[in-house]
Amino acid sequence: MNTNYLPSDYLPIVVQLLAALGFIVGSMLVSHNIGPKRHSKKKDDPFECGIPTEGDARTPISVKYFLVAILFVLFDVEIIFLYPWAVNFLDWMKESREMAIAIFVEMILFMGLLLVGFYYIIRKGVLNWNQ
Amino acid sequence: MLSIISLSLFGILNLFLGFLKSRRVLLPATLLFIALAFAANLLDWNHQYVYFRDMLRTNNLFINFSSIILLTTFLTVAISRSFGTDEEHTHPAEYYAIMLFSVVGALMMVGFENLIMLFIGLEILSVSLYVLTGSDKRSLRSNEAALKYFLMGSFATGIFLFGIALVYGATGSFNLSAIGSYVSGGPTTGISPLLYVGLLFILAGMLFKVSAAPFHFWTPDVYDGAPTLFTAFMSTVVKTAGFAALYRLLTVSFTGVYGLWWQVLTGVTVLTLLVGNITAVYQSSVKRMLAYSSVSHAGYLLIAVAAKTPQSPSAILFYSLAYSIATITGFAVLILVAEQKPIEGRPDERYEAFNGLAKRNPLLAFSLAVSMVSLAGIPLTAGFWGKFFVFSTAVDRGMTNMGMVLVVAVLMSVVGVYYYFRVIIASYLKTGDSEPIGIRPLYRFILVLTTALTIGLGLFPDVVRQLF
Amino acid sequence: MQPTIPDVVQTIPLPYYIWFASALFVIGIVGVLTRRNAIIIFMSVEVMLNAVNLLLVAFSAYRSDPAGQVFVFFIMAVAAAEVSVGLAIIVMIYRNIQSIDIGLLNRLKG
Numbered sequence: 001m002n003t004n005y006l007p008s009d010y011l012p013i014v015v016q017l018l019a020a021l022g023f024i025v026g027s028m029l030v031s032h033n034i035g036p037k038r039h040s041k042k043k044d045d046p047f048e049c050g051i052p053t054e055g056d057a058r059t060p061i062s063v064k065y066f067l068v069a070i071l072f073v074l075f076d077v078e079i080i081f082l083y084p085w086a087v088n089f090l091d092w093m094k095e096s097r098e099m100a101i102a103i104f105v106e107m108i109l110f111m112g113l114l115l116v117g118f119y120y121i122i123r124k125g126v127l128n129w130n131q
Numbered sequence: 132m133l134s135i136i137s138l139s140l141f142g143i144l145n146l147f148l149g150f151l152k153s154r155r156v157l158l159p160a161t162l163l164f165i166a167l168a169f170a171a172n173l174l175d176w177n178h179q180y181v182y183f184r185d186m187l188r189t190n191n192l193f194i195n196f197s198s199i200i201l202l203t204t205f206l207t208v209a210i211s212r213s214f215g216t217d218e219e220h221t222h223p224a225e226y227y228a229i230m231l232f233s234v235v236g237a238l239m240m241v242g243f244e245n246l247i248m249l250f251i252g253l254e255i256l257s258v259s260l261y262v263l264t265g266s267d268k269r270s271l272r273s274n275e276a277a278l279k280y281f282l283m284g285s286f287a288t289g290i291f292l293f294g295i296a297l298v299y300g301a302t303g304s305f306n307l308s309a310i311g312s313y314v315s316g317g318p319t320t321g322i323s324p325l326l327y328v329g330l331l332f333i334l335a336g337m338l339f340k341v342s343a344a345p346f347h348f349w350t351p352d353v354y355d356g357a358p359t360l361f362t363a364f365m366s367t368v369v370k371t372a373g374f375a376a377l378y379r380l381l382t383v384s385f386t387g388v389y390g391l392w393w394q395v396l397t398g399v400t401v402l403t404l405l406v407g408n409i410t411a412v413y414q415s416s417v418k419r420m421l422a423y424s425s426v427s428h429a430g431y432l433l434i435a436v437a438a439k440t441p442q443s444p445s446a447i448l449f450y451s452l453a454y455s456i457a458t459i460t461g462f463a464v465l466i467l468v469a470e471q472k473p474i475e476g477r478p479d480e481r482y483e484a485f486n487g488l489a490k491r492n493p494l495l496a497f498s499l500a501v502s503m504v505s506l507a508g509i510p511l512t513a514g515f516w517g518k519f520f521v522f523s524t525a526v527d528r529g530m531t532n533m534g535m536v537l538v539v540a541v542l543m544s545v546v547g548v549y550y551y552f553r554v555i556i557a558s559y560l561k562t563g564d565s566e567p568i569g570i571r572p573l574y575r576f577i578l579v580l581t582t583a584l585t586i587g588l589g590l591f592p593d594v595v596r597q598l599f
Numbered sequence: 600m601q602p603t604i605p606d607v608v609q610t611i612p613l614p615y616y617i618w619f620a621s622a623l624f625v626i627g628i629v630g631v632l633t634r635r636n637a638i639i640i641f642m643s644v645e646v647m648l649n650a651v652n653l654l655l656v657a658f659s660a661y662r663s664d665p666a667g668q669v670f671v672f673f674i675m676a677v678a679a680a681e682v683s684v685g686l687a688i689i690v691m692i693y694r695n696i697q698s699i700d701i702g703l704l705n706r707l708k709g
Contacts, residue, residue, distance in 0.1 A: 070683040077679035080672050254677045274692045275704040289647035296651045300658040
């Protein structure tokens with residue numbers, strides 16, 4: 001792997017940066033200049049549009065959303081244990097059949113425990129949105 | 132090992148028992164589960180096993196520590212009755228299940244052979260306790276305690292993990308013995324400075340979990356705000372498991388740098404003893420006093436760790452046993468007394484609530500007196516021998532090293548007598564309202580059992596000590 | 600030939616990783632100690648954990664020892680469990696006092 005970079009090797013990054021900045025600045029300038037400008041007293045007033053607000057924006061929402069999000073985080077992360085297992089499984093298969101079976105059973109156990117947790121959640125009615 | 136697996140399965144089983152209509156089956160079932168795990172634990176006596184490629188190790192020391200943990204859990208579960216006043220919002224099955232899971236974490240902390248296991252055990256224990264601390268959902272005090280415990284606890288976990296990462300960087304292994312042979316074998320290039328920094332970080336994290344000063348600041352608030360039953364659970368199980376883990380880690384892996392961590396630990400010990408005992412004097416709530424007392428007992432236990440003599444494990448074991456039993460008794464009586472006359476809807480935990488307890492219920496007053504005497508370390512109780520064994524490890528280490536610590540420890544024991552006896556004086560000498568307090572048979576049995584154990588261990592300490 | 604991941608990791612000297620992880624870790628600590636918002640404190644803790652993960656992966660790659668990366672997996676899984684418990688606690692408090700400023704939590708004083 002090439003570890004010696006010359007300053008000129010970073011040129012594409014600089015070009016990319018300039019292009020991004022140029023697009024932002026350019027489009028702002030263009031839209032500011034070609035658009036029509038009409039001033040009036042009412043128009044220059046700071047204003048809020050729409051109907052007057054009522055109540056707090058942070059209305060209490062159902063705790064179900066929160067529960068589903070949390071459960072997603074919990075079950076989602078377990079995938080990281082599947083990746084190294086899956087990557088190595090082929091090697092174990094080649095090594096010996098018994099070892100592969102043993103390791104397969106271990107993963108089944110792990111997933112089984114997760115499923116028990118999932119069954120518990122369903123029994124608790126967390127995923128039931130009708131009540 | 133069988134105990135760890137069976138407790139995990141029992142915990143899951145407990146969750147599903149919660150779907151039954153009747154809640155009456157939960158308490159006996161949980162007690163049965165703990166008893167079964169206790170029996171499964173004893174099966175391995177006098178055997179040495181290593182599991183899962185050097186991840187866990189069971190030996191007699193493991194069995195001793197885990198027996199103490201299971202015994203205290205059994206006692207705590209036995210004194211649990213209702214969880215809060217709001218029947219609809221309590222989930223006893225889940226609480227029992229979480230308690231069982233946290234015991235699994237504690238057992239892993241006792242038997243770990245690899246730092247990965249220590250971390251996982253510590254986290255299972257801590258995360259379970261965050262939930263239990265906040266289990267009284269409607270009480271703002273419980274909420275606040277849970278948040279404080281959670282934020283401070285995960286902060287400590289971060290520090291602890293950074294220490295582990297640095298030690299791994301220096302030694303290239305998470306295995307206790309491999310780290311130990313790196314440290315004492317003396318690599319040709321000299322011990323990497325990363326190891327020293329890592330050790331200090333690990334120490335800070337562990338001392339935080341066992342609430343030693345100056346990492347104790349969360350303890351009084353959390354212990355005060357948590358439901359009393361879980362305070363009793365926290366202050367006993369966590370301490371036993373934490374000290375087992377700390378001792379094992381320091382002696383197996385870091386014997387080679389004893390000169391370094393010995394100095395840190397003695398400093399922390401002196402500070403813990405001073406802070407814990409002196410602050411406990413100024414408390415007006417018995418629950419808070421017991422919280423500070425648990426800080427001070429962490430100090431006494433640290434003496435045995437810092438001394439690191441061959442007698443240290445048995446001293447730690449005996450002290451944890453005596454402390455756990457007496458603390459459970461103290462909290463059990465506190466639960467009953469405090470809920471007699473609630474102030475502003477929450478239990479009255481001031482000293483005044485104990486006035487005239489001897490007349491209201493002689494058994495409660497007596498077991499409270501015995502447990503307080505044991506915590507204070509007066510002869511003829513288990514606590515005295517606990518302190519005796521701990522102090523004698525320090526004497527074995529030598530007065531030049533541990534002399535200062537011993538002087539402070541003895542002085543602070545005298546201070547301890549003052550605040551523990553305030554409760555006894557309130558219950559025997561002061562007069563309060565004379566309404567008698569009734570207790571259920573199981574509760575009564577547990578109180579009699581713990582009191583008998585405290586006195587029995589005080590009279591015949593050798594019976595248990597032979598096992599250690 | 601395609602370079603392996605440890606090779607790529609090793610193109611940067613190890614001390615750089617240590618300094619970078621330490622800097623992240625200190626940022627996390629400062630965040631925990633100075634912020635008042637429970638969620639932000641919590642995010643700072645996560646930054647600390649990620650500093651640890653980075654350090655472990657760097658050491659692991661330099662030593663060609665997979666144990667460090669396995670530890671990272673466990674830290675991630677446990678951190679997710681911690682997140683769910685922590686957020687549950689924070690939501691519980693928010694429902695009770697409509698705020699997550701830890702300055703408002705002062706009922707427990709000695």
